Amino acid sequence: MKPLTERQTAIYEFIREKIQSRGYGPTIREIGDAFQIHSLNGVICHLKALEKKGWITRGKKMSRAIQLLGEPPMVYTTQHKVAVAMIESTYRAYKDWKSHDKEYLTDELNNYNDNIPVWRDMDDNTKCAAIEYVYNKRDTIELHSDIVESWVQATAYFMLYNFCSDITNGEEPDLEMFFDDLDFMLDEEILNDSDVQKIMGISSDFTKKF
Numbered sequence: 001m002k003p004l005t006e007r008q009t010a011i012y013e014f015i016r017e018k019i020q021s022r023g024y025g026p027t028i029r030e031i032g033d034a035f036q037i038h039s040l041n042g043v044i045c046h047l048k049a050l051e052k053k054g055w056i057t058r059g060k061k062m063s064r065a066i067q068l069l070g071e072p073p074m075v076y077t078t079q080h081k082v083a084v085a086m087i088e089s090t091y092r093a094y095k096d097w098k099s100h101d102k103e104y105l106t107d108e109l110n111n112y113n114d115n116i117p118v119w120r121d122m123d124d125n126t127k128c129a130a131i132e133y134v135y136n137k138r139d140t141i142e143l144h145s146d147i148v149e150s151w152v153q154a155t156a157y158f159m160l161y162n163f164c165s166d167i168t169n170g171e172e173p174d175l176e177m178f179f180d181d182l183d184f185m186l187d188e189e190i191l192n193d194s195d196v197q198k199i200m201g202i203s204s205d206f207t208k209k210f
Helices: 006-022 028-035 040-052 079-096 104-107 125-136 150-167 194-200
Strands: 056-058 067-068 175-178 183-185
Touching: 006 028, 006 040, 006 067, 028 040, 056 125, 067 194, 079 125, 079 150, 079 183, 104 125
Parallel strands: none
Antiparallel strands: 056 067, 175 183
């Protein structure tokens, strides 16, 4: 590792604090706000310098995929893990939809068009391809509006919304999405339901963890 400037050291410590305190790194915008760097390119230049000097490594097109070299690997937040489980559950349902006739698949894909405008404007073939994409990228995908396209956001939202609708017996779920890190909020009563916990693979004390 090569020595850092005072400014680079401060940015590195900021990144490390965020990863250690919440389980994932800051966005480019968060770094810019913290250090009054008004240009996104200015932040990127600092990150490239840290990377070149051997202090960090970054995932492509993923603002929070920063790993500190020589540090323990990042542990995904509980919220992220559960959201991934929800996506996996909807994907299993999607495979079942495809085993029926085309009309059945169309009905399932378009159940929530009124709730998700971008999803509504996609045709069935595009929706199927989008579901496959989000499922395949579920462990690393980031959904911040400045990082990925709106169709990725809409597809992930559909998959989470579909899962929540299923576990609330078809009622409109109280689901709030934070697309920057795949966090979500569900009513605590739902999360404490034993059947829901079994489907999602979470423990009975899940709600106490965040």
